[in-house]
Amino acid sequence: MHSDRKRASAFLPSLQHVRVVLVPTRDIYTVGAAAAVLALIPAVMATDILDGPALPDFTILKRLARDQLIYLLEQLPGKKDLIIEPDLMSPLDRIANVSILKQHDVDKLYKLENKPIYSNNDQLCFLIRPRISHMKYIANLVNTDKRSDRNRKYKIIFSPQKFHTCDMILEQEGIFGDVTCDEWSFYLLPLDDDIISMELPEFYRDYFLEGDQRWIGTVAKALHLLNSIFGPMSKSYGIGRCAKMVYEVWKELLDEDESDRTERRPDLGVAFIIDRDVDYVTPLCSQVVYEGLVDDIFRIKCGSVEFGPEVTSSEKSIKVLLNSQDKVFQEIRNEHFSNVFSFLSQKARNLQSHYDKRREMDINQMKSFVSQELKGLKQEHRLLSLHIGACESIMKKKTKQDFQDLLKTEHSLLEGFDIRESITSIEEHINRQVSPTESLRLLCLLSITENGLITKDYRSLKTQYLQSYGPAHLLTFSNLKRTGLLIEQVPGETLTAVESKMSKLVTDKAAGKLTDAFSSLAKKSHFRGISKKLGLIPRIDGEYDLKTPRDMAYVFSGAYIPLSCKVIEQVLQRKSWMGLEEVTRLLNGNEFSVQLSDNTANSDSQRTILIVFLGGCTFSEIAALRFLGKEKGYKFIFLTTSIMNSTRMLESLAETKT
Amino acid sequence: MDFYTADWYPLGLGNAYYRKFDLYKMEWKLREDLKDCLVAVGPYGGSIALMKDLSKDKPSSSRPTLEIYSASGIRLSSIPWKSGHVVYLGWTVTEDLLCIQEDGTVLIYDVFCEFKRHFSLGNEVKQNQVVEAKVFHSEYRTGIAILTRALTFTLTSSIEELKLRRMPEITGSKVQPSCWTVLFQDRVTLVLAAVGKDLYLLDNTTCSVLTLPGMSPMAGAYLDMCVSFNYKHIALFTDTGYMWMGKTSLKEKVCEFTSGVRTAPKQMAWCIRPYSKHVAVAVMWDKVLLVAGKAEEGISFHLDEPSIMVPELDGVRIISPSTHEFLHEIPKATEEIFKIASMAPGALLLVAQKEYEKESQKADDYLREIKEQNLLSLAVEQCIEAAGYEHTPEMQKSLLRGNLQLSREHEDQGDRLKAASFGKCFLDKYSPSDFVVMCHDLRVLNAIKDYQIGIPLSITQYKQLTVQVLLDRLVLRRLYPLAVKICEYLKLSDFQGVSRVLAHWACYKVQQKEKSDEVVAQAINQKLGDTPGISYSEIASKACDCGRTELAIKLLEYESKSEDQVPLLLKMKRSNLALSKSIESGDTDLVYTVVSYMKYEFNRGDFFMTLQNHPTALSLYRQFCKHQEPETLKDLYNQDDNHQELGNYFVRSSYSSEKRVEGRVAELQNAADEYNKAKNELAAKATEDQIKLLRVQRKLQDELDKPYLDYSLHDTVYNLLLDGMLKKAEQLYKDFKIPDKRYWWLKISALAEKEDWEELEKFSKTKKSAVGYLPFVEICMKHHNKLEAKKYVARVNPEQRVKALLLIGDLDQAAEAAIEHKNDNEMNMVLSKCSSISDNVTAEKINRARAQILKK
Structure with missing residues (x-):
């Protein structure tokens, strides 16, 4: 208990640190005193030490998806209206924009909802999950047309695949013969250089x-697709029941596809498949790295975010694509929020000095400045002011006492003290x-870290x-x-068969004592056990330096290393699950490690690791692993069913x- | 060699030679005379089917036997004929035997006399009875033409898709045609029939009388006619011994011939070779076989025994009780090489080779001669081609050896040849692939021609038939080992070759009823293993068709693709197994397939029971029901006594499907009952509270004319407070046992929002606050009322006082308090608020205090 106390006071300075940095909000545009007070740009941001192998180019996935979609659209010749389900709109936009669709005879676009569509077109094409x-x-639409003797052609394009149930419904609703179906095998949407999302929330x-x-x-097919384009991968690790099933189906696909064993130089070497329920703690924590915060507050949707008037400081909202193309964002996305502001002010100052150069220029210099630099500067300026706006908006919400208290509660739960x-x-x-969701989040975090709530x-x-x-x-x-x-927590249930057997063997009195012993055993939290085994709560001697972090815990202000990332780190380091037996037992097992091919010659590809999150991953986990990658010289590619928070x-x- | 052309017979002046040679000495011991039998011989070296022709014999008591022999006379199978009177036997393109009965029924057997199916040629044929029948082949199809006693023709162009076509009657004739045949013109099937001196052409609708071009008017009555193997030529024979030969268009005469014999021939058959410019027809009488063509004189052969002729693509097979012969036109390549005194390059090469074998230097001379004419490659080609036409391996070898040796010479002795001033060897440009292919082909042909196998194919027929079809035929004959050997020898891909054969073998194997399931399954797996391209499900399907369900299941175990296992298992009504397999596969579509099958096949109870045993399927089906059949979902939970889920179900429907308050209350009551049954008191209590709340809300809504329904308890009370219904709020607080803390929070917030500061103060004084007094300060500040906030600061407990003071912005006091508490955290908190210059005094004060504390 004593050490816990120490820790509690120990991380307070780090919180305070956050606050000190965040205070001078007003001065940012003038780049005045505030920035001067602030430290220089942290070393980690400025340079990329220990660079991993180059990333494979995933844009080919987009091209493949677009070509197939165009092909499918052309299968229904002539003008047609396209009815898209809401969830596919953003992904579709990243693959084929409206003008491409129009080029292929798409007339009008509608959103698929449970209401009639007023379309005059004789051909309707649906694009749905x-x-x-x-x-x-769809059945309602078709049946309405039928009742009013309207004759149309209907085509349903399922993405990424059709399920038997869909046919069952078409049959039950009596429109099986009226529609034609197709599949758009659009499994993978590259959101960024290193993030591929299946967009299956x-x-x-x-x-x-x-x-x-x-x-x-579906996931297995997606993996297979990646493997056939960027593989063959040589090794796969995984943990979780779902991961295991995915692997098994993928293996079958691999075996069937023997023909494709060309001696290609693989871009991807290792796949690590992990179930979301292996680590519930991490997604339940408040995110404090910039990208995670933006996701928590503004909701990043399919790689882009809509900044409202409070950010843009104008009337309208602006939609911004958040990826490595945005040079400002690229540099702050993985940073702890407390560093972001100082970075942005430095950046603003640099920008100002660039602009200031104009004053001493002669005509020719001015000419070349306008033609070469100005555009870039303006773009940078635009992005910078957007991110500064976002920061201010985040600070308004997150620097309140409430949020500080919230973080404090979270950290107490993670460390397991002051539970009451x-x-x-x-x-x-x-x-x-x-x-409502914040409360639930805390309740869940409490339950997970304490291995259940006591009945009362x-x-x-x-x-x-x-x-x-x-x-x-x-x-x-x-x-x-x-x-x-x-x-x-139900003591009777968690103690299962062992206890009842025991009680049969020993006398009543002894059994009672045993039961007590067992119940205290059962109450022992798995998370606590795992946390101890893996050292998820970093020991703090002095203040955790968020500017030059020493481990992945920085993504949670130095209070906690994401469990999922730690497991990945350990397995990659050991190149197996050896020595982690106790951890996997506490994580309910289902771990595996298999050699897929003996293509280990290319060491670059061996350091390019595909992390497959089944059930979604958070930006904090991505940031943590990017950090790990830099430290250890890995390149991580994230394949997730969706971005989660x-x-x-x-x-x-x-x-x-x- | 000198005698090689001894059995060549020239026909006419066109340099056409014909020869007849033995294929086999027949192994069979025929009980009946061939002429008393119905005989059918399949094309492309096919098998021979025999059955005693009852119409020739006087009705006999004994039943006839259907016998099938290979071309070498080895009996493949036989059965006593138990059906009706057979008029005609014929083979289909797929080597099935068609037995056409007098009553128009057609029975189909395979080469092992196993009955496959039967069909009828219609009522009219049945009534009129069949007099004569003919089986004819078009591409990939086999058709039947029937002449009935009523002198009408009925035909079907395909026995697979039976479409009976009744041909128009022959106008004005009441006599049975002396002869008739089936023709194709522009893909239309026609019948050409002769009655006396008249020819009639029947198409779909009309019957037209026809005169053949160039037909002698004195020719007389037609006795017989025959169409060539490829249906391109036709020959007619009249009672003056006159023969007209022409195209089947019936508009072009090729030649005519007059024979000395005027009796009706036993049989006629075209003897031509594809791409040859020569034509000939073999006409057979009892003792004589005449080859007639564009010549004054035909070639006649004496026949010792009654025989039958079988037209083939490139000749005629002649089968007698003791021999099986082949009559064909000598191919061009052979002719050029072997013709006496031939100087063709091939012939020279052959001679050269002979000399070389004798180690004579003449070999060199001959070679030089060929070489000088620059014809060596042609010579090689000729020899290779001619080897194909030879039926004895010795001759084949002899022709190929010339080649082979030259090839070798090129490789090994190239230098010597060079030294002998041959210059650059001609074989430089020669690709050995033709030679290799020919060797392969001959090896295959010799293998299948063996007595034991008895398929005498010529190379021309073999090329036309293709390896694939040959393999099929071997498979049909159950000659699996040979078929596998050939596949391996020809290095056919597994998919086309070995796998296919093995799959067929396995399908045959499963029909062997005398062997136990275990043995058969093991034998099959042992042989097939994991050979690519093998579909165990197809074999299992066959086993299932044979009624061997258990075997089928065993075989399915070897099937690696679940999507192939499941449908068959369902077909065999092993839905439980199918369900397990589909779940194992991880393919939810398969699971759904099984589930939807079971839903209709099983009664509801069993269906649910099965699902309960398979949680994956159950959860899938639940998903489906949730959207599509909510009632079923309820039944599912009922069946399982899952009261908890039933409770959830009712709760869900209380707000999703029910709109009326009474209805919602009823649903909630159901839910509460179920929760009670599930011993979930907490949920039951919550549900009951909700019922109570709903009732209260409805009352409120009626009384206040404001929407209260669907508010949570918290929101209800809050709104009551906002509406100034303090008593009502108090009532709910008591009725629903709202925890004190909540009630205090709620009331403070509501009153502050109403800005009813007076009431707030009153409330603060009613009794001791359950949440302390900091919230009062906070809430006032939130509504920017510092004045009110200050009222409560004094009552805030000491630990929170600094916070409270900071909230109202009294830094100085806060600093005092913090210093008094000697609390570092609090001091930090105050310090952090010191931002403007005016706060410097306070900051300093704290810093001083801190220093003092540290000193101690």
């Missing part, structure tokens, strides 16, 4: 809540209706939550229980009125 609800919307709920394995084959105090503050959070707390917190947000959330709680995110995760589990 294979979901039951969409099939019903429903993967998380479907698999981890409903136990629906429908997407496993944390519960009280969560209770207050609920009672004051601060935010569970009941009182749940009742209070229902009083605050309505009884429909009974179902939310039921969902959270099923995923294991928020559970009640706590809000998305909990919203997907919440039952809301429809």
Whole structure:
């Protein structure tokens, strides 16, 4: 307990550190005193030490997807209206914009909803994910046309594939013969140089809540596609039940496809597949690296974000693509928020001095300045002011006492001290209706780190939550229980068969004692055990230097190293799961490590590692691994079913009125 | 060698030579005379089917036997004929035997006399009865033409897609045609029939009388006619011994011939070779075989025994009880090499080779001669081609050896040849592939020609038939080992070759009922292993068709593709196994396939039970039901006594499908009942509270005419407070046992929002605050009311006082308090707020205090 105390006071300075940096908000545009006070640009930002191998070029994936879509559209010759489901709109925009669609005879674009479409076109083309609800919307449209004797051609393009259920619905609704179906095998959307998203946010709920394995084959196919373009990969590690299934299906695809064993120089060497439920703690923590914060606050959608008037300091919102093309963003995305501001002010100052150069210029110099530099400077200026605006907006929200308290609670939960105090503050959070998802997030974090809530707390917190947000959330709680995110400790149940056998063997009195021993054993948290084994809570001697971080914990202000990333680091370091037996046991096993091919000659590819997150990954994890990559000379490529954060995760589990 | 051309017979002046040679001495011991039998011989060296012709014999008591022999006379199979009176036997293109009965029924057997299927040629044929029938072949199809007793023709161009075509009647004739045949013109099937001196051409609609161009008017009545193998030529024979030979267009005469014999021939058959300019027809009587063509004189052969002729692509097979012969036109290449005193390059090369073998230097002379004419490559080509036409391996070798040796000479003795001033060897440009291919082909042909196999194919026929079809035929004959050997020898891809043969073998194997499932399955797996291209599911499907379900299941175990396993398992009604397999595969589509099958096949109870045992399938089906069949979902939970989920189900429907308050209450009541059954008191309590709340809300809504429904308890109370219904709020607080803390928060926030500061102060004094007094300060400040905030600062407990003072912006006091507490954290907090110059005094004060603390 004593050491815990020390830690508590130890990380306060780091919080304070955040605050000190963040105070001078006003002066940023004039680059005045504030910036002068601030430190120079941190070393890590300025230089890329220990560069890993070059990244493979994933834009080919976009081209493939676009070509196939165009082909599919041309299969329905003539003018047609395209009806797109909302979730596919952003991804589609990244693949083929409206003008490309128009070039291929798409007349009007509609959003697929449960309401009639007023289209005069004789050909309707639907572009959807294979979901039951969409099939019903389409069936309604077709049947309405039928009733009014309207004769049209209908084509449904499923992305990335059609499921048998879709056919079942078409049959049940009696329109099987009226539509033609096609598949757009668009599995992979490169969001950035190193991030590929499958844009399947429903993967998380479907698999981890409903136990629906429908997407496993899809992921396997996606992996296979990557492997056939950028592989052959030589090794695969993984952990989690889903990861194992994905691997097995992928293996089958590999075996079937023997023909393609060309001696190509692979770009990708290793695949690491990990289930989201291996590490629930990380996505439940508040994100404090810049990209994560932007995602938490403004919601990054398919690699772009819409900054509202409070950021742009004008009337309108601006949509910005957030990726490595944005040079300003590229430099701050992985930084702890406390560093971002100082960086931006330095940047602003540099920019100003660039502009200032004009004053001493003669005509010719001015000419070349205008033609060469000005455009770049203006672009940089635009981006810089946007990010500064975003920062200010974030600070308004995050520097309040509330947020500080929240972080404090989170860190206490992670370290496992002052639990009662944390519960009280969560209770207050609920009672004051601060935010339904934030409260749930804290509840889940509490449950996960403590391996379940004791009955008394569970009941009182749940009742209070229902009083605050309505009884429909009974179902939310039921969902959270099923995923294991928020559970009640039931001593009788956790002690299973061992105990009952034991009690038969020994006398009643002894059995009672044993039971006690067992229950205390059962209460011992897995997270605590894992955290201890892997050293997830860094020892703090003095202040954690967020400017020159020494480990991945910097993504959570030095308080916690993301479990998922630590596991990855350990396995890559050991090149196997050897020595991690205890950890994998606590993580419910299902780990594997297999040699796919003996193509190990190319050491560059061996250091290019594809991390596959089944159920989504957070920007914090990406930042942490990018950091690890720089330290150890790896290049990580992230393949995720979607970009995840706590809000998305909990919203997907919440039952809301429809 | 000198006698090589001894059996060549010239026909006419066109340099056409014909020869007849033995293919086999027949192995069979025929019980009946060939002429008393119905005989059918398949094209391309096909098998011979025999059955005693009952119409020739007086009705006999004994049943006839259907026998099938290979071309070498080895009996493949036989069965006693138990069906009706057979009029005609014929083979299809796929080597099935068609037995056409008098009543128009057609029975189909394979080469092992195993019955495959039957079909009827229609009622009219049945009534009128079949007099004569003919089986004819077009590309990939086999057709049947029937002449009935009513003198009408009925035909179908394909026995696979049976479309019966009744041809128009022959106008004004009541006599049975003396002869008739089937023709094709522009892909239309026609019948040409002769009645006396008249020819009638029947197409789909009309019957037209026809006169052949160049036909002698004195020719007399037609006795017989025949169409060539490729349906391009036709020959007619009249009772004056006159023969007209022409194209099947019937508009072009090729030649005519007059024979000394005027009786009707037993059989006629065209003997031509593809791409040859010569034509000839073999006409057979009891003792004589005449080859007639563009010549004054035909070639006649004496026949010792009654025989039958089988037209082939490049000749005629002649089968007698003791021999099996082949009559054909000598091919050009052979003719040029072997013709007496031939100076063709091939001939010279052959001589050179002979001399070389004798180690005579004449070899060199001959070679030089060929070389000088620059014809050596032609010579090689000729020899290779001619080797193909030879039927004895010795002769083949002899022709090929010349080549081979020259090739060798080129390789090994190239230097010597050079020294002998041959100059650069001609073989430089020669690619050995033709030679190799010919060797391969001959090896295959010799192998299948063996007595034991008995498929006498000529190279021309073999090229036309293709290896694939030959393999199929071997497979049909169950000659699996030979087929596999050939595949391996010819290095065919697994997919086309070995795998296919093995799959067929396996399909045959599963039909061997005498062997146990275990043995068969093992034998098959042992042989097939993981050979690529093998589909175990197809074999299993065959086993299933044979009624061997258990074997099929065993075989399916070897199938690696689940998507192939599952449909068959369903077909065999092994849905449980299918379900497990589909789940194992990880392919949800497969699972759905099985689930939707089971849904219709099983009764509901069993269906649900099965699902309960397969959680993956269950959760999939639940997903489906949630959207498509909510009622089923309820039944599923009911079946399983899953009260918890049932409770959830009712809760969901209380707000998603029900709109009326009563309905929602009823659903919630159901939910509460289920939760109680599930011993989930917490949920039951929550649901009951919700019922209570709904009722209260409805009342409020009616009374206040404001939307209260769908608010949470918190929001309800909050709104009541905003609406100034303090009593009502108090009532709910008591009724629903709202925790004190919550109620205090709630009330403070609501009153502040209302800016009812008076009431707030009153409330603060009612009793001790459950949340302390800092929230009062906070809430006032939130609404920018510093004055009110200050009222509460004094009541804030000491630990939070610094915070409170900072909130109202009283830095000085805050600093005092912090220093008093000697709390470093608090001091930091105050310091951090000191930003303007006016705060310097305070900051200094704290720093001083700190220093003092440190000193101690």
